[in-house]
Amino acid sequence: MPYVDRQNRICGFLDIEENETCGKFLRRYFILDTQANCLLWYMDNPQNLALGSGAVGSLQLTYISKVSVATPKQKPKVPFCFVINALSQRYFLQASDQKDLQDWVEALNRASKITVPKSGSLPPATEITKPPIAPQTQEKKPQVAYKTEIIGGVVVHTPISVNQNGGEGADGGDVATHPLLRRSQSYIPTSASKPSTGPPVLKSGYCVKQGNVRKSWKRRYFALDDFTISYFKCEQDKEPLRSILLKDVLKTHECLVKSGDLLMRDNLFEIITSSRTFYIQVKSFLV
Template identity: 60%
Template sequence: MPYVDRQNRVCGFLDIEEKEGSSRFQRRYFILDTQGNTLQWYMDNPQNLPSGANAVGILQLTYISKVTTPLNRPLSKVINAVSRRYFLHANDAADLKDWVLALNKATKITVPKAGPLQPRSEVSTVTGEAGGKRLAYKTEIIGGVVVHTPIYQNEGGEMEVGDRRVSSIGSRPGVLRCGYCVKQGNVRKSWKRRFFTLDHNAVSYYKCEMDKEPLRTVSLRDIQKVHECLVKSGDLLMRDNLFEIITSSRVFYVQTDTPEDMQGWIRDIELKIQDFRGPAKVDLDTYKSLKSQLLRICPT
C-alpha cells in the first residue's frame, strides 16, 4: 500500500514495464513528489541504497496527460505521458486504487508545457550491490521525460535490494506471517533486506526467500517487547515504518515497506507472545485490591 513519508511524498512499491512493449516488469520503489513535480522510481527505498544513488527513472508530472486502469489487465494502470505509455502493476485492488487516486490528484491541475524539446541521450553505468556488478544504461530525454534503458543486464534477474516478493504462507507449514523487511546489522549497523517469518515459536530471518536455514532465529520466549520505534536518533531518524524487537541481549530494528506492514508485524508478534506465555498472572497485591473492590460492590 502507498504511504505518505515525512516529506509529504506518496511512496511505495510497484512493478513497471521499463522498456515499452517488452512485457518484462521490474520491482521498483516509487516516490510521487508533488512539490518537486516528479514521479521517480528507484531500485529500492533510497534509505536502503548507497548514499547519492540516482533514480532509475524520472517522469515530470506536467507531461502526464492521464492515468487509467485497462480492463484487460487486472491490477494494472497506464500512465499516458507525452513520449510513451508506462504500464505498472500493483499488489492488489486497494493498492491500485490508492495509486491511481494519488497520481490523478497530483496531475489534474497541471498542463503540459508547449514547445518541442531536443532529444538528448548519454550512456552511464551504475554499480549494483549484488556482487558489485555493473549495469549500463542509456539515458534519453524525450519530450521532457528522462528514460533509462538498460543496455545489458546480468543473467539471474533482479538485484537483491529490489526484491520484495511475498511467499505464500500456505507453502510454509507453521508460518503465520512472512515477507521482506529491512533490518539493521548488529556490528556494522548497515541496513539489509531480509526475508522474515513468524511461526508459533520464533521470529526468523533469511538472506532470501529460497534459503532453507535462517541467518538468525529469535525465540518468542526471549522477546520482551515489540513496538513502533518512536524515539529515534542518528540513522534511525529518517526511517519510516520502523519497529523494534527488544530482547535481553539486543534490540532488533526492522523497517517495513508500508505502515500497514509494520502494524501487522507488531500485532502478530504480540499475539503470538501472549499465546506462548499464556494468560497474564495477577500478583498478590492486585488480587487483594480487586477482591476488596468486589466486596464493596457485592457485600456478603
C-alpha cells in the first residue's frame, strides 16, 4: 500500500514487467515525485541501498497519457495488474491487492493529469503603477526693463525687451528665439500604446497540444483570426511559437475514434495540414 514520505512523495513496492510482453515481473521500490515531475523505481528502498545508488528506471509524468487497470486480454494470468500508457510504450505493474491497485492508479492519474485552465484563470500580469505627476511649477514672469523719459513734463515708462545677447530690441526680438517657445515647438507627444496592426482575433484561449518530436503534452495559448491559428507559450507573449495558415488546413474534426495510447484523451480534435497533423485538447466543446 503506498504511503507519503517526509518529502511529500508517494512511495511503495510494486512488481514491474522487465520487458513488455515478456511476462517476467520484478520487485521494485517506486517513488512518485510530483515536484520533480517523474516516477522513479529502485532495486529497494533507497534508505536500504548503498550511498549514491541511483534509480534503475524513471518515467516523466508529462509522457503519461493514461493509467488504467489491465484488461484480461492484456494480462490474463496476473492479478491486480495495471498499465501505464506513455508515448509509444506500455508499462505493466502488479500491486499487492485491490486497494493497493486503486491507490496507485488514482495517484498516477492525478499526478499526470494536464488541466486546461480558462483564459482568466492565470494570475494577472503585474500592474505597473505610474508615479504621480508633480504639479507644474509656476513659470516665473520675466523681469521687464523700462526706459524712463520725460515728455511734455510727464514721466513716461517705456518697456524695453532684452534679447539673448543682452542687447535691447525695439520690437521685442524674434519670437522663435524665446526659450519657452523653442521648447514648446520641439516637444512632440508620443502615444502611450502602439495600436495593433494585425487582423482582429476571433477566438482565443488555453488548450493542450501534443509536441511533434517528443510527443509530450503542454499547455499553449491559441489565437484564431481570419487568416491563421497561432499558439504562444503564454498569453503575454507577443510572438507566436507557430502560426498555421488557414488556407493550408485540409481538415479539422473531433477525434471520435481514438487509436493508440497517445490519443486516450477527452475533448480532442485534430488539425490536418499537408505537412503535419496537430492534436489539440480543449476543456470542452460546448463553447
